[in-house]
Amino acid sequence: MSESEGFFNTLIKRRIPHIFGFFLAGSWTALEFTQWAVGRYALSPLWEEAILVFLLLCLPLILVSAWHHGAPGKQRWSLFEKLFIPFNVMIIPLILFQLFAGQDFGKIVTTVTVTDENGQVHKRTVAKKAYKKPIAIFPFKNLSNNHELDSIALITSEVISRDLSQNMFYSRIDINTLEQDLRRSTLSALSLPLSFQINLAKRKAREYFINGSINQNGNEYEVKANLYQVNSGGLITQFTEQDRNYFKAIDAINHRIHQHFFSDNINFTDLPIEDLYTNNWQAFISYAKASAIDLLADIQSEADPFYQKALKSDPTFSQAALKYSKYLITQNGIANAQKYTAMAQQHQDYRLTERERFEVNAYHYFFTKKLEETFRTLDQWSILYPDDFQPHLLRSGFYNLTQENDKRIISLLEVIELDPSQHNLWDTIGDLYSTLGEYEKAIIAYENYAKNNQNNPLSYKNIGDLYSKTGELDSAISHYQQALTISPNHVITLRQYARTLAQVGNLEAAESMYYKAIEHSGTANELLNSRMNLVTYYWEFGHLVKSTELLTKAYQDYSSTESKMQGLLALSVNAWRYHVAGQTEKAESILKEAFALAKSSKEEIFMINIQVGQALLYNVQGRAEQALPLYGNIFSVARSYLQSTNDLQINYIKSQTLFELGQYQEAMVGFEAMNSNYPDQLDIMLWIARTQLATEKLQQAQKTLQHILSIAPAYPFYNFYMGKVYLALEEPVEAKNHLQKALQGWHDSDIEFAELIEARQLYNSL
Numbered sequence: 219m220s221e222s223e224g225f226f227n228t229l230i231k232r233r234i235p236h237i238f239g240f241f242l243a244g245s246w247t248a249l250e251f252t253q254w255a256v257g258r259y260a261l262s263p264l265w266e267e268a269i270l271v272f273l274l275l276c277l278p279l280i281l282v283s284a285w286h287h288g289a290p291g292k293q294r295w296s297l298f299e300k301l302f303i304p305f306n307v308m309i310i311p312l313i314l315f316q317l318f319a320g321q322d323f324g325k326i327v328t329t330v331t332v333t334d335e336n337g338q339v340h341k342r343t344v345a346k347k348a349y350k351k352p353i354a355i356f357p358f359k360n361l362s363n364n365h366e367l368d369s370i371a372l373i374t375s376e377v378i379s380r381d382l383s384q385n386m387f388y389s390r391i392d393i394n395t396l397e398q399d400l401r402r403s404t405l406s407a408l409s410l411p412l413s414f415q416i417n418l419a420k421r422k423a424r425e426y427f428i429n430g431s432i433n434q435n436g437n438e439y440e441v442k443a444n445l446y447q448v449n450s451g452g453l454i455t456q457f458t459e460q461d462r463n464y465f466k467a468i469d470a471i472n473h474r475i476h477q478h479f480f481s482d483n484i485n486f487t488d489l490p491i492e493d494l495y496t497n498n499w500q501a502f503i504s505y506a507k508a509s510a511i512d513l514l515a516d517i518q519s520e521a522d523p524f525y526q527k528a529l530k531s532d533p534t535f536s537q538a539a540l541k542y543s544k545y546l547i548t549q550n551g552i553a554n555a556q557k558y559t560a561m562a563q564q565h566q567d568y569r570l571t572e573r574e575r576f577e578v579n580a581y582h583y584f585f586t587k588k589l590e591e592t593f594r595t596l597d598q599w600s601i602l603y604p605d606d607f608q609p610h611l612l613r614s615g616f617y618n619l620t621q622e623n624d625k626r627i628i629s630l631l632e633v634i635e636l637d638p639s640q641h642n643l644w645d646t647i648g649d650l651y652s653t654l655g656e657y658e659k660a661i662i663a664y665e666n667y668a669k670n671n672q673n674n675p676l677s678y679k680n681i682g683d684l685y686s687k688t689g690e691l692d693s694a695i696s697h698y699q700q701a702l703t704i705s706p707n708h709v710i711t712l713r714q715y716a717r718t719l720a721q722v723g724n725l726e727a728a729e730s731m732y733y734k735a736i737e738h739s740g741t742a743n744e745l746l747n748s749r750m751n752l753v754t755y756y757w758e759f760g761h762l763v764k765s766t767e768l769l770t771k772a773y774q775d776y777s778s779t780e781s782k783m784q785g786l787l788a789l790s791v792n793a794w795r796y797h798v799a800g801q802t803e804k805a806e807s808i809l810k811e812a813f814a815l816a817k818s819s820k821e822e823i824f825m826i827n828i829q830v831g832q833a834l835l836y837n838v839q840g841r842a843e844q845a846l847p848l849y850g851n852i853f854s855v856a857r858s859y860l861q862s863t864n865d866l867q868i869n870y871i872k873s874q875t876l877f878e879l880g881q882y883q884e885a886m887v888g889f890e891a892m893n894s895n896y897p898d899q900l901d902i903m904l905w906i907a908r909t910q911l912a913t914e915k916l917q918q919a920q921k922t923l924q925h926i927l928s929i930a931p932a933y934p935f936y937n938f939y940m941g942k943v944y945l946a947l948e949e950p951v952e953a954k955n956h957l958q959k960a961l962q963g964w965h966d967s968d969i970e971f972a973e974l975i976e977a978r979q980l981y982n983s984l
Contacts, residue, residue: 241280245273263349263480264323271317275310279303322348331601337594350605351479352389354419354427354448355379356396357407358441361433369506370464371432372407376509377465378428378443380537381472381491383571387479389605391422397513401741407514416451422639424448428475435460441467445478454478464499465492493568494537501531505538512545516741517779521545529561536562536569540578547581548781553821556585573603580612587858592616607636620860621867623650623895641670648680655897657684675701675708682711686718687898689928694718707738713751720755723932723963728755746776758933760967760974762799769795786812787824790831794838798971805835823859826852830871842878849875866891874905882913900926904936911943919943934963938977950984957981 252269282302355378360371372393379392393400393407399418400407410429419427430443440460447454457474459467468491496502508524515521525542529535539562546555559582566575576599583591593616599609614629627650630643648663661684668677682697698715701708716731732752739745749772756765769792777785790812796805809832816825829848836845849872856864873888889905896902903926910919923940930936938960944953960977967974 237280237283241277248273264318264321268314268318268323272310272314275306275313279306350387350389352423352425353382353391354396354415354422354424355390355392356410356415356427356429357393357400358429358443359408359431361431364434366503367432367434368408369510370503372510372513373506374430374432374441374468377468377491377495378472380494380571380574381468382475383573384488385476386603391424393513396422400514412451416446416448419446419448423637424639426454432464438462439464439467441471443471443475445475463492465490465495489568494571495569496528496532496535496538498532498535501528501535501538504528504531505535505541508538508545509541512541518545518548518742519780529558533561534565534569536565536578537574540570540574540581543578543581548784552585552823553819556582559585573599573606573608576609577612580609584616584859589616589620589859589861605636607633607640610636621864621895623654626650641667644670645676645680649683652684652687653896653898657688660684673704675705675711677701678704679708679711679714682718683714686714686721687929691718691722691929695722707734709735709739709744709748712738713748716755717751720758721930721932725759725932742776742780746772757795758935758963760934760964760969760971762795762971763968766796766799766801766804783815783819783821783824786815787827790828791834793831794834797835797838800969802839809835822855826855830868833871833875837875837878840878842875845875846872846879866895870902877905877909877912880912882909885909886913900930900936904939907939907943911939911946914946916943916946920947932959932963934960934977935973937963938973941977941980945980954981954984957984 248269249266252266256263256265355375358371358374360367375393375396379390382388382390396418400410403414405411405414412429415427415429425448427446427448428443429446430441432442433440438460439462440458441464443457445454445457446452455478457471459470461467461470472491496505504524505528508521508528511521511524512518522545525538525545528538529542532538539558543555543558543562546552546558559578562570562578563582566578570578576595580592580595580599583589583595593613596609596613596616599606603609610629610632614626614633617623617626617629627647630647630650633640634643644663644667648660648667651657651660651663661681664677664680664684667680668674671677678697678701682694682701685691685694685697695715695718698711698718701711702715705711712731712735716728716735719725719728719731729752732748732755735748736745736752739748749768753765753769753772756762756768769789773785773789776788786808789808793805793808796802796808809828812828812831813825816828829852833845833848833852836842849868852868853865856868869888870892873885873892876882876885876888886906886909889902889909893899893902893906903922907919907922907926910916910922920940920943923936923943926936927933927940937956941953941955941957941960944950944956957977957980961974961981964974964977
């Protein structure tokens with residue numbers, strides 16, 4: 219006891235508690251000041267860590283100095299002090315250098331210059347990518363017995379994400395980004411296995427992910443959010459909040475997330491999430507139901523009344539208006555979509571985050587025919603949020619509409635660079651390169667897809683497509699078979715396999731594969747594509763009535779579940795088929811109904827597409843002179859939206875009219891221009907061959923058709939025209955051979971049509 223009292227007396231005599239207390243107070247002040255400076259001047263948080271390490275390293279120096287020199291009076295320097303203190307003074311910077319060498323102690327933000335949609339130049343501060351927290355937010359579970367909360371639990375992913383997006387130091391993906399992955403998984407979004415979430419978060423290059431649950435206790439909502447570390451899959455912490463107001467519970471959880479990541483030290487505007495949605499709870503419930511259907515349901519058209527109900531309950535609900543406008547775009551409702559982007563814009567300053575304002579403005583500029591302003595807005599978005607891939611993805615969508623495939627490829631490559639988890643886009647990039655005839659680049663893209671999607675049937679299917687386009691049909695079939703070994707019911711592979719089987723004349727197997735693709739089509743769009751592939755197959759081999767019956771069925775079903783306007787539009791563009799199949803009244807009634815809908819909806823884009831369908835019908839009816847005036851309005855409207863970017867497509871259709879009028883030179887200009895941009899399309903090549911035959915450029919026509927037949931040797935139409943070329947070249951043996959192949963392909967045709975009749979007459983004449 220006396221020894222202890224002696225020791226403590228010594229400490230007090232040497233004033234060690236006093237000195238240590240002053241050191242702690244000074245250290246606390248230094249840390250508080252550093253934390254303030256980091257937040258105030260957006261400095262690297264490494265400063266806080268480095269100051270803390272420095273103070274801890276200084277602690278032994280303080281204690282040794284206090285022990286030897288803290289007592290009153292003068293003390294002599296001991297040998298220990300002379301060695302220890304200089305050693306520590308030298309070792310501190312060495313340790314700091316070892317720990318922090320090469321790390322960025324500068325600002326966590328940088329200044330960029332942006333040009334707005336009006337051409338005005340501004341300077342803005344943006345977060346450096348290294349300091350952003352990449353988080354995936356999955357749908358929550360509904361633990362209550364109230365099924366009305368199912369859609370609320372699902373959309374909680376978006377709600378948390380939107381709230382966090384106000385802080386520039388998060389990189390978030392939510393239910394809207396994860397939609398396709400969830401659809402492909404066939405799992406219930408409300409009960410995703412933890413292993414699935416971990417693996418998907420890894421594929422999306424996330425460092426953290428959040429899931430959770432929502433429950434109802436009396437009049438209060440209980441929201442639990444779990445924060446996980448992706449690599450380890452371990453739970454870091456859980457946040458639980460309970461409140462009568464669902465939005466206040468979300469705000470409280472996000473505040474705790476900010477605290478966890480120290481991101482609440484950074485100055486940012488944090489609006490209540492309720493303000494970013496709606497103060498009308500029934501409007502929010504309707505919006506949640508609409509979003510759930512729109513994102514994950516098979517019949518997306520059922521979302522429409524819920525979007526309308528939400529906006530009727532609260533016309534200031536900008537997020538609902540934005541989502542509804544995007545929904546309407548998929549339904550070909552441009553005029554209505556424009557109405558709702560305008561509604562979203564009206565209250566955007568307090569109802570939308572900045573990112574969302576860029577998005578809604580980009581859409582609205584496009585709808586109001588301001589293409590340059592559209593792309594300027596997307597440029598602002600990508601500059602101010604340089605790690606957001608969404609503006610590049612949206613830009614690629616606009617380039618798809620403008621048919622600028624080379625620019626679309628660049629945008630998709632930028633998406634992958636910003637978010638490597640979007641590696642599925644390599645498949646689309648490969649398809650675009652293939653369409654452009656750049657097969658070597660297509661192979662590289664497909665190989666990049668295969669690297670990230672091992673044992674995926676698409677990896678083999680893609681290479682099969684390239685072999686098919688280059689006429690190596692046996693190799694193509696082999697690759698399709700390999701793909702189907704991995705996934706026997708892979709719909710896209712089944713369709714391509716069927717097409718190639720038809721090209722080589724194995725018609726029974728081809729038809730079987732087409733029906734198998736239809737049977738296993740999982741979504742309305744997939745089913746439509748499978749049926750349309752079979753429609754084309756039946757048409758090519760002379761089953762015109764069967765083809766049009768299936769065409770009618772395909773779009774009736776699609777219209778009932780998805781979009782009446784889109785279904786009627788596609789039927790209109792194909793109305794000419796009904797006339798050729800002997801159903802002229804049907805063709806006329808389809809166009810009449812479509813024109814009435816276009817007029818009542820005031821959809822200009824819809825109207826000009828119906829006019830295209832009318833022009834194609836006039837062409838096959840021998841009334842091409844009536845088709846020609848239609849192109850004036852088609853060009854005018856298309857250019858008002860897309861400037862001159864769609865001229866190529868329209869000129870291609872117009873060239874078909876010019877061909878029917880006997881204006882072959884003018885027609886060839888449009889056909890060749892289209893072929894230079896889409897060199898792998900056989901239907902375009904056939905128009906070129908027919909024009910070459912009509913202008914008696916027989917050697918060129920022969921060469922063109924030889925290339926076509928190397929890819930589709932069994933197709934009757936191609937053999938029919940090759941027979942005509944050989945007749946013109948006065949080579950009756952070759953002519954008879956090809957005419958015979960054409961007649962074999964049409965041997966069980968269900969209707970007499972012009973090419974069949976002519977082929978039979980020519981063959982009999984030989």
